[in-house]
Amino acid sequence: MKRKRGDEERKEEMEIVWQTPADPPEAQDYIFRHGRRYVRPYYFEFISHGKNRWAGKTIVDLFAQEFKGRPYDYYVSAVKCGRIQVEGKMVPISYPVKSSQKISHFVHRHEPPVTANGVSVLQEEPDVVTVCKPASVPVHPCGQYRKNTVVGILEAEHGLAPLFPVHRLDRLVSGLLIFARSASRADLFRQQIEGGMVRKQYIAKVIGEFPEKEQLVDVNINYNAREGRSTAGVSNLTQLLGQSNCSFYIE
Structure with a gap:
């Protein structure tokens, strides 16, 4: 019985949800295990609008010809089960697409885990937020990452949104990050960086004996x-x- 309860708990934890770009990351989206931060699997809505050259093509032929990264049978299955929709509704596989229609493709996202270390807010001002970024966490949504990012975690756990990155650090780098609370403030910071008014310093651990002189x-x-x-x-x-x-x- 204990094993059965454990299976049910894991199933509940990893329940797949449907989300659109309008759905912000939330604290309950994360699962912490063995020093890592995981994201509950979800289907994310990718949106496109029908182009004139798409008009008249069936919904399956359109995806098979325009998005060749997946096999034809996948798109047939996706249309039948509702992962591909037109104007928010399910359609048959023979449905002819019209120009300017909203076409949604709900794609399964299973984000890679990152360190469980939180994003520490060092200073929060009306127009600027300074945080400490842990290693392994991307700054903003990219590639396979959307919620497991500094921007996503700050919104989910600190209610800080929207944020505009003034600069970036590589995913595997930890350190200070400055976010602006508005696009205009971010542009001002970028101008200062481009003008050489801001200095960044990186600290690295090395193996061996480092030379004493610069x-x-x-x-x-x-x-x-x-x-x-x-x-x-x-x-x-x-x-x-x-x-x-x-x-x-x-x-």
């Missing part, structure tokens, strides 16, 4: 999207690839 590294950094890694000073015999980068390192 070190200058002036090489190009080239990011290879296919391999998902960056290299320094890569050349193709005629020119140096990547973006210029000049960094000072001190112990």
Whole structure:
């Protein structure tokens, strides 16, 4: 009986919900286990509007031809069970699409877990919020992440929304983040950053003995999207690839 209750509890915890872009993240969306923050699985509504060249195509043919990342049979099943809708209603697989119609595709989202460490609010002012971002958490919705982001967690657990990132930190980097409470304030901060009026300092742990004197590294950094890694000073015999980068390192 204990095993059965445990199965029922897990089933309740992982119950799938339907959501639209208008649904904000909420505290009950998260599950904490073994030092990780999980998000309850959900179907998220991706919205598009019928283009003129789509008019007359059946709903299944439209998706199969325009969105080739999934097989034809998937779209047939999605239309039949209501994961693909037109104007908020279920339609048959032979339904001909019309121009300007709202077409919804509810896609299953199972976000990757992040650290269970919370996002600490260090200072909150009428137009600016400063927080401490933990490592492994993206700043804003991207890729597979929507709720497991700094923006999502701040809205769900602190009621802070809307927020406009002034700058970003990579997902695996922890540190201070500044958010503006308005788009105009964010633009002002960005102008100050571009004008060199703001200085950022990164602290890193290294293996081995670091030189005592200040070190200058002036090489190009080239990011290879296919391999998902960056290299320094890569050349193709005629020119140096990547973006210029000049960094000072001190112990």
